[in-house]
Amino acid sequence: MIERDPQTSLFVGYVPGFPGAHSQGATLDELNTNLREVLAMLLEDGEPALDSEFMGVQTVVVA
Numbered sequence: 001m002i003e004r005d006p007q008t009s010l011f012v013g014y015v016p017g018f019p020g021a022h023s024q025g026a027t028l029d030e031l032n033t034n035l036r037e038v039l040a041m042l043l044e045d046g047e048p049a050l051d052s053e054f055m056g057v058q059t060v061v062v063a
Contacts (some may be wrong), residue, residue, distance in 0.1 A: 003032065015039070017052035 002013045005024075011031040015021035023038050025031030040050060 002028070016054065017050045018042070018048055019051060021048075 001016055004010070010024045010026060011028055013022065013035050013036070018025050018039075020042055021035070021038055021051055021058045023031060023034035025034050048052055
């Protein structure tokens with residue numbers, strides 16, 4: 001998941017259900033690099049115990 005912080009204009013990314021898997025960056029490329037580093041460090045500790053199971057993405061339209 002990627003969001004842009006309105007106060008800092010930084011991109012903030014996290015992996016839902018993966019505790020500790022979050023980072024930020026000034027650009028999407030920087031965020032991607034930072035998230036890869038975080039995930040690599042977390043995976044060094046072994047397989048993650050995920051808090052949830054990804055089921056998909058849906059678009060909700062409000063009329």
